[in-house]
Amino acid sequence: MKLTFLGTGDAAGVPLFGCDCDTCMQARRGMGMRRACSAVIRFGSSSILIDAGRGDLAELFDQYNFDRILLTHYHADHVLGLFHIRWGSRDSAIAVHGPADEQGCADLLKHAGILDFSSCMQPFESRSFEDISITPLPLNHSKPTLGYFFDYDGKRLAYLTDTLELPAATESFLLENRPDLLVIDSCFPPDCEHKRNHNDLDDALNIHRRITPGETWLTHIGHGLDSFWQQQGIELPDHVFVAADGDEINL
């Protein structure tokens, strides 16, 4: 399978609106821009979108022809693109699988249009679509939130945003099912005092050390962490990488 990062930013994104620091000015020139955190998994002739916060979701559909959408949760920066495409024209509904969350986001579940939210994902209940197995893993966030563990053709990928640390049961699952590739929330700079609902870099690296996946890629990265790296340089353990929008990983 192949993972492509469609967005690697936090809810504010990079550049940060109104900020004229070097990191943000560079991002405005197209270097280091981070869009709404999302990714596409491709395997065989199928493709699955993870999270739908990008505003240009219609164009992404043209490019990737997603078979279905997985949502980690219903915060705005993970679902904004759905508000537009729901009113589109399709022969059949688009399946959107998220955690059970009665509130959803605004009127999205109430007025679903061509989207079908009826088939929710339940923690640790594996499901197979085409030839891929997907196991939802609960995360620590301010709304019901799931990470997803993909198993395809003997390769394992865990995609875990948005979270502050990991629930014990999720960590146990990952220790028993070590992923080849771990994608993990790393929103804030290290030793961050004001972190809420997301890992800082220390948390993300500690998770990497405990899980010992083949590789770990950091995502859901905020302007503060990019600024920190711009000033300090990036020093990361072996097998840990910083994801950028557009990066592709073959598994």
Added chain:
Amino acid sequence: MKLTFLGTGDAAGVPLFGCDCDTCMQARRGMGMRRACSAVIRFGSSSILIDAGRGDLAELFDQYNFDRILLTHYHADHVLGLFHIRWGSRDSAIAVHGPADEQGCADLLKHAGILDFSSCMQPFESRSFEDISITPLPLNHSKPTLGYFFDYDGKRLAYLTDTLELPAATESFLLENRPDLLVIDSCFPPDCEHKRNHNDLDDALNIHRRITPGETWLTHIGHGLDSFWQQQGIELPDHVFVAADGDEINL
């Protein structure tokens, strides 16, 4: 003052996601695209954004340097751009004036970031910002919704989306204060049986005939009306025009 249409589409926009009709295929090639319904009013050295549904609001701020934002209402296609910029960096908050609506949209009012929603607009209570007078006019929609009547330097502009017909009090106000320019919701093709919460073309033209403004410009236009025109040709009364994204009108 100068009005620029930043978007003239309905919630689905043109092109309609998934539709391959001539109108939509042409819009994908850049001709006739309709983005989220919104506009900017410029007067003196000031500028006011009306509605914030475009996803590239940060870039629009760079271009127009809005002094404040007016919201007609809190449906997603009128506020989506705010979910991103609220987490930006600014010396002072951005004033966002909408109707009183406790629900707002998702968690926008609860987590306002750099946006200040505290100063709501009340029907028929005129307010002045810099040298412009703004009178909120109630509209007929499925959420609390206001149109806005602008009076600047002896010129009058009424901007009225989203609405199905007009409340009697709003119509009386406009008959007593005839606008030089009327911008009116014209979402559906004429004689539309399934219309909800928005005018069809007949409704919009009837409003034009009753109010007799200097000019009427149609906006909040859906794919169905554009398709109708593509097939039938556009025949409109004198002084009535179809707005397109990017159109500018000097008053």
